[in-house]
Amino acid sequence: MNDVSQTTAPAREASLKNRMAMYGNNRLQIGLFGANCSSGRAVTKVPERWSGNWPDNKKLARMADEAGIDFLLPIGRWKGYGGDTDYQGATLETFTWACGLLASTRRITVFGTVHAPLFNPIIAAKEMVTADHIGEGRFGLNIVVGWNEGEFEMFGVQQRDHEQRYEYAQEWIDVIKMIWSDKEDFDFDGAYLHMKGIRGKPKPCGGSRPVIMNAGASPTGQAFAIRNCDAFFLQASRTSLDETAQRVAKAKTQAKEFGRELGVYTVGVVTCKPTKKEAEDYYHHCIVEHADWSAVDGILALKNISPDTVPMQEFLLKRSQYAQGMGGLPIVGDPDHVARELIDLSKAGLTGIAISLVNYIDELPYFCDEVLPRLQRAGVRGQ
Numbered sequence: 001m002n003d004v005s006q007t008t009a010p011a012r013e014a015s016l017k018n019r020m021a022m023y024g025n026n027r028l029q030i031g032l033f034g035a036n037c038s039s040g041r042a043v044t045k046v047p048e049r050w051s052g053n054w055p056d057n058k059k060l061a062r063m064a065d066e067a068g069i070d071f072l073l074p075i076g077r078w079k080g081y082g083g084d085t086d087y088q089g090a091t092l093e094t095f096t097w098a099c100g101l102l103a104s105t106r107r108i109t110v111f112g113t114v115h116a117p118l119f120n121p122i123i124a125a126k127e128m129v130t131a132d133h134i135g136e137g138r139f140g141l142n143i144v145v146g147w148n149e150g151e152f153e154m155f156g157v158q159q160r161d162h163e164q165r166y167e168y169a170q171e172w173i174d175v176i177k178m179i180w181s182d183k184e185d186f187d188f189d190g191a192y193l194h195m196k197g198i199r200g201k202p203k204p205c206g207g208s209r210p211v212i213m214n215a216g217a218s219p220t221g222q223a224f225a226i227r228n229c230d231a232f233f234l235q236a237s238r239t240s241l242d243e244t245a246q247r248v249a250k251a252k253t254q255a256k257e258f259g260r261e262l263g264v265y266t267v268g269v270v271t272c273k274p275t276k277k278e279a280e281d282y283y284h285h286c287i288v289e290h291a292d293w294s295a296v297d298g299i300l301a302l303k304n305i306s307p308d309t310v311p312m313q314e315f316l317l318k319r320s321q322y323a324q325g326m327g328g329l330p331i332v333g334d335p336d337h338v339a340r341e342l343i344d345l346s347k348a349g350l351t352g353i354a355i356s357l358v359n360y361i362d363e364l365p366y367f368c369d370e371v372l373p374r375l376q377r378a379g380v381r382g383q
């Protein structure tokens with residue numbers, strides 16, 4: 001693997017611009033998604049599936065940091081999905097996970113994923129500032145509003161209706177941004193939050209604030225992201241690069257209307273092996289033959305997707321999409337193919353991609369050794 005640890009002790013200024021560039025010069029940023037959860041994002045029974053435990057997370061983060069991967073994005077998940085593997089049944093809480101990893105690494109950006117309705121914003125703002133200081137400006141926030149009813153019931157918190165979730169999140173993020181700014185001793189009196197004499201010190205590193213991302217899929221969720229966030233995750237089309245390019249351009253244009261620069265990202269599921277056949281065989285082995293179908297069906301049921309609610313063909317399609325990476329874009333092939341797909345996504349205007357692997361530690365070295373240099377040669381990643 002490329003060892004950049006000797007060369008990238010970053011002379012960092014924690015400006016928002018540098019934070020958004022993740023302190024690098026990669027036209028296509030690459031992150032790892034879901035490593036804080038058991039099984040990661042592969043709903044599979046294969047024995048080498050991801051443990052999600054702390055030693056593996058720490059090892060992975062250091063490996064990724066040294067190899068030049070740009071970011072780590074965890075999943076805020078409180079309750080597993082059951083099935084034969086209790087898919088994502090063991091998860092590391094994302095703020096504390098981020099703190100540990102930021103202390104163990106030197107240049108990689110680490111996100112915390114926060115359910116706004118479950119975290120008091122004063123506490124969340126301070127936890128995030130603490131993480132940001134530990135990482136010297138490398139903490140990022142993924143704000144989520146929640147969708148999984150069972151998780152909220154476990155907290156004894158009533159899930160709001162969909163529109164209200166984002167209205168609440170708007171107040172939540174407004175308060176947090178104010179705490180992170182120079183504002184002192186202010187009151188906030190919104191429709192949901194009523195707070196007096198708010199004060200929060202220290203401020204985030206560098207007189208700026210952590211990068212904020214969101215992955216709302218609904219029009220309301222997308223509008224929220226475009227209004228408030230620096231990074232927006234959207235679903236890439238599985239069939240048309242032009243369609244992906246249009247989605248990206250639309251999001252960026254909408255952000256410009258609000259005077260905002262928006263990084264647009266997507267989610268991918270990579271299986272990269274020396275030959276196309278090996279990659280396709282391994283994919284089939286993990287994601288078809290040994291998929292944890294009972295977990296997949298449980299997840300689909302939570303989203304109200306079943307043969308009773310959608311046509312059978314659509315159900316079967318969703319079923320296979322959710323087995324591999326919960327719907328992320330599958331990128332399966334040899335290094336040339338994987339690199340080409342990533343280059344195409346960059347050409348479609350994407351700022352970055354969060355990928356998952358079946359076993360991150362086993363598979364990352366090959367990806368970094370073979371795919372990253374190809375991306376560098378294509379000018380998609382810095383030297």
Ligand SMILES: Cc1cc2nc3c(=O)[nH]c(=O)nc-3n(C[C@H](O)[C@H](O)[C@H](O)COP(=O)(O)O)c2cc1C
Pocket residue numbers: 074075076077113142143144145146147148214215216217218219220221222233234267354
């Ligand atoms: C990259 C990415 C990360 C996400 N992370 C989480 C998460 O950690 N926890 C969660 O409950 N939802 C997560 N989501 C779900 C979204 O935040 C969002 O709720 C979902 O896409 C539905 O969109 P909507 O809220 O606009 O209906 C994630 C989605 C994506 C694409």
